[in-house]
Amino acid sequence: MLEIQNITVNYNKSGKPAVENFSLAVEQGEICCLVGESGSGKTSVIRAVIGNLSGQGRVVQGDIFFEDEPLLSYTSNDWRKIYGTEISMIFQDTGAMLNPIRTIGSQFVEYIRAHRAYSRKEAWEKGVQMLERTCLPDGERIMKSYPFQLSGGMKQRVGIAFAMVFKPKLLLADEPTSALDITTQAQMIRQMMKLREEYGTSIIMITHNLALAAYMSDHIVVMKDGKIADSGDRNHILHNSQAEYTKKLLSAVPSLGGYYYV
Amino acid sequence: MFEPDDLIIEARHLTKSYQLSRYRFLTACDDVSLNFYKNRTLGIVGESGCGKSTFMRMAVGLEKPTSGEILFHGKNITERKGEELRLSRRHIQMIFQDPGEAFHPRMKVKEIICEPLFNFNQIKKSEMASKARELLEMVELPGSFAERYPHDMSGGQRQRIGIARALALEPEVIICDEITSALDVSVQQTIVQLLLDLQKRKQISIGFISHDLALVQQFAHQIAVMYLGNVVEILSGKEVSTKAAHPYTQALLDSIFDLHMDFSKEIVSMDSEIPSPLNVPEGCPFQNRCIHCMDVCRAEKPELWETEPDHLVACHQFKHFKYREDK
Numbered sequence: 001m002l003e004i005q006n007i008t009v010n011y012n013k014s015g016k017p018a019v020e021n022f023s024l025a026v027e028q029g030e031i032c033c034l035v036g037e038s039g040s041g042k043t044s045v046i047r048a049v050i051g052n053l054s055g056q057g058r059v060v061q062g063d064i065f066f067e068d069e070p071l072l073s074y075t076s077n078d079w080r081k082i083y084g085t086e087i088s089m090i091f092q093d094t095g096a097m098l099n100p101i102r103t104i105g106s107q108f109v110e111y112i113r114a115h116r117a118y119s120r121k122e123a124w125e126k127g128v129q130m131l132e133r134t135c136l137p138d139g140e141r142i143m144k145s146y147p148f149q150l151s152g153g154m155k156q157r158v159g160i161a162f163a164m165v166f167k168p169k170l171l172l173a174d175e176p177t178s179a180l181d182i183t184t185q186a187q188m189i190r191q192m193m194k195l196r197e198e199y200g201t202s203i204i205m206i207t208h209n210l211a212l213a214a215y216m217s218d219h220i221v222v223m224k225d226g227k228i229a230d231s232g233d234r235n236h237i238l239h240n241s242q243a244e245y246t247k248k249l250l251s252a253v254p255s256l257g258g259y260y261y262v
Numbered sequence: 263m264f265e266p267d268d269l270i271i272e273a274r275h276l277t278k279s280y281q282l283s284r285y286r287f288l289t290a291c292d293d294v295s296l297n298f299y300k301n302r303t304l305g306i307v308g309e310s311g312c313g314k315s316t317f318m319r320m321a322v323g324l325e326k327p328t329s330g331e332i333l334f335h336g337k338n339i340t341e342r343k344g345e346e347l348r349l350s351r352r353h354i355q356m357i358f359q360d361p362g363e364a365f366h367p368r369m370k371v372k373e374i375i376c377e378p379l380f381n382f383n384q385i386k387k388s389e390m391a392s393k394a395r396e397l398l399e400m401v402e403l404p405g406s407f408a409e410r411y412p413h414d415m416s417g418g419q420r421q422r423i424g425i426a427r428a429l430a431l432e433p434e435v436i437i438c439d440e441i442t443s444a445l446d447v448s449v450q451q452t453i454v455q456l457l458l459d460l461q462k463r464k465q466i467s468i469g470f471i472s473h474d475l476a477l478v479q480q481f482a483h484q485i486a487v488m489y490l491g492n493v494v495e496i497l498s499g500k501e502v503s504t505k506a507a508h509p510y511t512q513a514l515l516d517s518i519f520d521l522h523m524d525f526s527k528e529i530v531s532m533d534s535e536i537p538s539p540l541n542v543p544e545g546c547p548f549q550n551r552c553i554h555c556m557d558v559c560r561a562e563k564p565e566l567w568e569t570e571p572d573h574l575v576a577c578h579q580f581k582h583f584k585y586r587e588d589k
Contacts, residue, residue: 037446038417135533151535152310181309181473186517186531208446211519215529234525252451254477256520257503261458261481262303 001202002026002049002170007062009044009226011055018044018057019226026170026219029200031193033213035249036223042206044226046172049204050089051079066170084115085166092175094159098147104158105143112165130161134191153184157191164195171195173205177212189216210253214238222246264484264572268300270434270467271321271354276330278316288539290316292491293330298435301461303468305482305499307475307514309536313491314471318437321469322356323347352382355428359440361420365412371398372408375426382431397426401456418449422456429460437469442477454481475502475514484572487511490539490547493566496574507575509552546578554579 002025009019019041026032034042047053049064051074064071066087074082091097099107108127112118118126128139134157136142147155156176163171173192177185193216195201207213213220214234222230222237222245230243237246273296279289291313298304298321306314319325321332323339331338339350355378358364365374372394379385385393395405401422412420421441428436438457442450458481461468472478478485479502487495487510495508506512516530534551543549546559558578566574567581 037448153535182475183309183513183517183532183536186519186529187533189519190529190531209519210447211521211523214521215519215523215525238521248448250521252448253521254451254474254480255522256476256479256515256518258522259480260500261454262483262499 001028001067002204003065004045004049005063005065007045007048007064008060009041009048009053009057010060011053011057017060017226019048021062022226022228023062024221026202026204028169028202029196030219031196031203031205031217032219032221033217034204034206034221034223035208035210035213036229037208039225040223041226042223043174045223046089046174046204046206050083050087050172084111084163084168086168087170087172088163088166088168090156090159090163090171090173090176093179094162095147095152095155097159098155100147103144103146104150108143108162111162115166126165127161130165131158134158134161134164135187136161153180153187156180156184156188160188160191160195164199164201167199168201171201171203173203175206175208178208185212192216210237210249211255222249264297264299264302268302269297270300270335271298272333272336273297273317273321274331274333276317276320276327276332278313278320278325279328282540286540289491289542290539291320291327292542294488294491294493295330296486296493296496298467298469299483300434300467301465302483303461303470303481303499305470305472305478305485306488307472307478307485308488309473311490311536311539312488314488315439316491317488318356318439318469318471321435322354322437323351324356349382352378352431353433354435354437355431355433356437356439357421357424357428357441360444361417361424361441362412362444364424365420367411367413369411370408371410371412371415371423374412374423375430378427378430384431397430400429400460401426416449417445418453421445421449421453425453425457425460429464429466432464433466435467435469437471439471440473441470443472443474450477476518476520479503487514490537490542492547492576494548494576496566496572498572501573505570505573507569507573507580508548508577509554509579510548513551546576 004024006021006023008017008021010017022045036042048059059072109120109123112123112126127143131139131142136157177188219233220237221228224245230241230246276291276294278291279287281287294317308314320327327340332340342350372390375397376390376394394408398405398407403422442453479499482499485497485499486493489510495511506515513532532551545561546564549555549559564576564578566576568574569580
């Protein structure tokens with residue numbers, strides 16, 4: 001469904017590329033996790049897919065196909081048609097994405113009406129329904145609250161609700177749980193797994209938590225310095241990996257009942 | 263394992279509440295009693311807003327407790343003021359969460375790590391270069407870093423500078439507030455190893471705040487689990503995975519993604535939200551999220567009961583497993 005062919009992303013012409021010769025294919029309903037340390041180019045890959053590289057970032061080589069359409073040749077009008085409806089994104093900090101002086105409801109209604117010809121009332125109902133589906137029980141109340149009245153986990157779920165309104169085929173998530181507590185993180189991950197089951201959405205998720213990646217993904221890509229260091233399914237990465245870097249990462253993850261220093 | 267002679271800081275019934283308006287109080291820390299021992303690590307875990315940072319800040323003296331007392335080698339330090347307070351600060355130092363923001367951007371590394379020494383007149387200006395080099399070597403950084411600015415270092419290197427600054431005065435206790443949460447896992451491991459090496463060499467007591475239970479249990483001698491300002495369980499790090507008793511600790515353990523977990527099973531999580539600290543329920547603070555909630559939990563707040571040696575649980579379920587009567 002999504003095919004990234006050998007892309008290279010560069011932020012300035014003379015410098016070292018942030019991502020080099022990166023290829024990845026994602027099937028319908030597949031969950032793929034990108035793992036790696038900061039600065040390894042995970043975010044650049046996702047931003048290249050959604051056509052939103054920051055600053056002077058350019059894809060200088062390679063191609064990205066989404067359902068056989070070349071995304072790199074899209075104009076901003078073409079993008080507008082697929083943003084939110086075909087491809088959508090969850091950010092690390094949804095709180096920063098929301099306007100602090102407007103209610104969730106007013107932003108949600110605006111977002112829905114920007115994409116589909118809904119009346120205000122219909123859009124409101126759609127919003128409430130979406131919020132309730134993402135385990136925010138009192139949807140009406142959430143719609144009427146301001147972002148500062150919600151906790152971090154609730155805001156992140158609002159972000160998921162925004163992203164899932166139009167049942168996109170591909171969901172991109174950039175560290176959606178790293179700012180959350182572990183109990184909330186577990187709730188969020190269950191939520192995202194449920195979305196895949198209900199809608200058959202493909203998910204590409206960035207995370208630095210190897211155990212989380214192992215839990216939820218069908219395919220794990222380990223990145224280092226802009227290149228793929230290792231890739232494969234859970235079993236390969238956890239048990240059969242030959243790559244030194246993967247082994248080093250795995251040994252650094254603290255584990256319950258594992259190694260004790262004292 | 264915990265000898266009374268090694269006791270450095272004893273916090274007794276510390277309570278901190280912030281007045282929001284005339285009749286509304288936010289109790290960040292409710293009757294917390296914890297001890298710091300020489301050469302031992304006390305880990306505090308809990309979700310955001312559970313009062314773990316507030317407790318540590320009171321221990322360092324950055325906040326004044328509303329009630330309760332902190333004994334440093336048997337002397338109450340909460341009453342200290344002025345010069346006496348300033349002098350007492352050198353024994354307890356702190357390392358902060360975000361190494362990018364904890365340093366003055368226009369100070370060189372040597373100025374940063376020697377500043378505490380100048381504050382207490384420990385060295386002369388002329389000795390700065392050699393002392394800085396010595397401290398940098400202690401945290402396994404090259405001596406040439408002394409001339410750098412914080413911005414041209416990586417996160418892990420900056421956190422090492424934080425450790426060097428905290429240890430410059432040779433304190434007896436250092437408090438680490440989420441020092442590894444902004445770092446990558448591989449860097450996190452090296453920082454923790456460094457900290458433990460230094461603990462062994464200098465016999466310091468470490469207070470380690472973290473939300474990562476899996477990390478803390480690897481090296482803490484004692485772990486206090488906090489929930490809504492209350493300590494709900496105290497146990498040793500090694501026992502966390504096997505003997506954790508309180509339902510909240512269990513819930514925390516269940517929601518950890520672990521490399522050795524059973525991947526075919528669905529991850530368990532509590533569906534409810536943490537209640538607002540503004541209206542903590544009467545009785546047990548965990549009652550509305552607890553699967554074992556009984557009538558007594560709604561009426562009466564559980565105290566910490568010692569169920570085994572060095573293992574305390576605040577839960578009505580374990581009241582009858584009391585290990586010793588006289589406590």
